[in-house]
Amino acid sequence: MQTTQITFEDFKLNRQLLNAIEEAGYSKPTPIQEQAIPLIQAGHDVLGIAQTGTGKTAAYSLPLLMKIKYAQGVHARALILAPTRELVMQITSAIKQFSQYTDIRTVALFGGVGTKAQIEGIESGVDIIVATPGRFMDLYLKEIVVVKHLTTLVLDEADKMMDMGFMPQIRRMLEIVPRKRQNLLFSATFADKVERLSFEFLEFPTRIEVTPQATAAEMVEQVLYELPNFGTKINLLTYLLQSSDEFKRVLIFTRSREIAGFVYKYLLRKVVPEEEIRVIHANKGQNTRTNAMEAFKEGSVRVLVATDVASRGIDITEVSHVFNFDVPLIYEDYVHRIGRTGRANNIGKAITFMTMADAYHIRKIEKIIRTEIPQKPLPADLEILTTPKPEQQEMLREIDAQKRKEDPTFLGAFHEKKKIYPTRIKPEKKGQKEGRRGSGTGSGKGSSRSKRR
Template sequence: MQTTQNLFEQFKLNRQLLNAIEEAGYTEPTPIQEQAIPLALAGQDILGIAQTGTGKTAAYTLPLLMRIKYAQGKDPRALIMAPTRELAMQISEAIMQLGKYTDIRTVVLYGGVGPKSQIEALRKGVDIIVATPGRFMDLYFQEEIVVKYLNAMVLDEADKMMDMGFMPQIRKLLEIIPTKRQNMLFSATFSEKVERLSHEFLEFPTRIEVTPQATTAEMVSQCLYEVPNFRTKINLLSYLLEDKETFNRVLIFTRSREVAGLVHQNLLNRVVPEAELRVIHANKGQNTRINAMEAFREGSIRVMVATDVVARGIDITEVSHVINFDVPLIYEDYVHRIGRTGRANNIGQAITFMTVADEYHIRKIENMIRMEIPREELPDDLEIVQTPQLENQDMLREIDNQRRREDPTFKGAFHEKKKVYRPVTKSPGKEGKGRRGAGGRSKRR
């Protein structure tokens, strides 16, 4: 039987990298590593379609480290772009780990903090820059970055970059860096926007797709609860989290920082002590987010509430559950969210809460992942709250908007026949629980 070291020796990496790989505990190359590393070492452009958690970071960092070999000069020779500061930091940490026996210098650049320390690091000399697009361009225009020696560039999580509106910065970047370079683009999905970017960015690339597009991790079991309203979602979340043994490391996703704050406060008041709970979103300071992430990674925090802006930067191998408190409106984010669990061959569970207004989005997600998400009955002893009139009306207006999106001639049932959509007035009894709770499917037209 081959040793771990021998499995990676097939790539003809140098001894420094092989020693670091062995210390990192890699047992064998993942499929994306097995396919991408030889091509990258040969200098080819690569289009990689791979989910988070498949080992794609090492698939491009090992060839970059092998290519650069040692520190040289003051200016960068490789650039890795990431959509979020969390992901940029995660990539930088991976480079530090794999390049620990080399003298290669890495600097990570991201917004949300002052640029002074980042500028000082650049001035000391750098071989690899890991950056978010905005901060990189800011420091370039301040003449703190020299790009003429760049000969390799990686775009990681390209689909998220498109979703976050970074295309103008990426196009500007492509105008200023040398045209003669190796390019690698990695994305969890291959949308039309990513395809257009790949045509602009890559030259005769080799496409690697280790799993079908937008499939969900095999180690993740998925289920869905149909809930009538926000307050019942809070009750269900609290009910689940009371089982501390099963729900031992939980990541909860919301659509907005406002909802994240409400969920955090309700959990504090009801079921999760402050010492076991954190919330992170774009309004939180960088140090707060970093400290919360580290505490969650170490296991001292049991429950983390987060928005999608940080979803891609969370690399924790033992997340027991991902809970989608809100259904994501960018459907690819469903794949990225649930990809936070079931990592490194651990079993994970993804749970989604769906209101009547979310059914449209769930159908789209199910079409994308090519499977129906199994439905679960609500617990018999769960308190199901009557849907407030304003919340009920908001959901019904949203259903009208969804129908209008599918059929522009649709006039709007809510406005035409309001009497059909009266909010529930009776208190839910035992028969009001389950899938047809207050404000639920039974009141749909």
């Protein structure tokens, strides 16, 4: 029995949206779009669990644009919240693309830049606001943003918003927006914290889970390398990136901006020409980050080094490789990082570097993604450096902390050594004192004379 393939025409979207969808190159809905669009059109609250790169932005923005239909009044009727500036810009870009043949007005609000242009955008009339929670609340408290006309509220990447500490702003926002509204919550994972938020935020929601939660993207080949230290990680990264034919568009994730800066400078000095590499992190200005992203998207930049600030704000279909130079400590971020490759039916590769202190985190990640990451032997001609003593000790302390986390009674290697040392000395001292007392004059006087001497 042959099943009929659903098209965007079947959603009864207006012609302006269908023309924009066709122009954007979308031929058929993705699974999340197929399930979410009819439910949102019917007015249901929706909880969507879907990986990045599955088309969830279109899944909520297309029915939202259909609901709004055309520009009306001055104040926003829909609010979309996202955790990072990059993701806000990506969502705004997608909505503007889909609404290009309508007069619907969309304004993006995010920090890191001045408020003047954003305030002007709101005051000239807006239908949809896409914002980070912090900047939105700033402008609300200054009475720039009016919320009483909102009929739809969307939380995108809810898990990341909670990881970044936005929960107080979100709770405050839920108090100020109209009670009668449609709520849509999208997340790549359905951790306990997201479930608790869904109870606060959604009313009788329909849950959509297009893939098992927090599983890694099917189009991504995952590889794990075990390395002894930081220096050898740098050597392996340099070794692999020498093949520019294979590593065409590479995204490298690090744990901190300091490491990102070091990796960028080292690769610039050793293997990648200046015009082909950029670095982005929280200390970089918004214009610098935007320009770097655009250059990477266009293909003029081959290598982009980034902290997790970029893990959810990049929508580029041709990222060939993602490197986890550092294993993420927020385990769900692994899913988001590798979700930057293997998009739009392209095969991608995710390469993770693991030290002995990272093995604990890898086991936790494998539990979340429900699969073992295949380990690959190191290249035979790779230069493997000796681990410096301070780095070795730091890793051992980290392993002790991990064991203590799993077993609070575990004392740790460093702790045990300190404890053993004084117990060896004390009996000896005690014995010496007893010996003095037993030889010669009275114990009290002998003892005090010894002290005076």
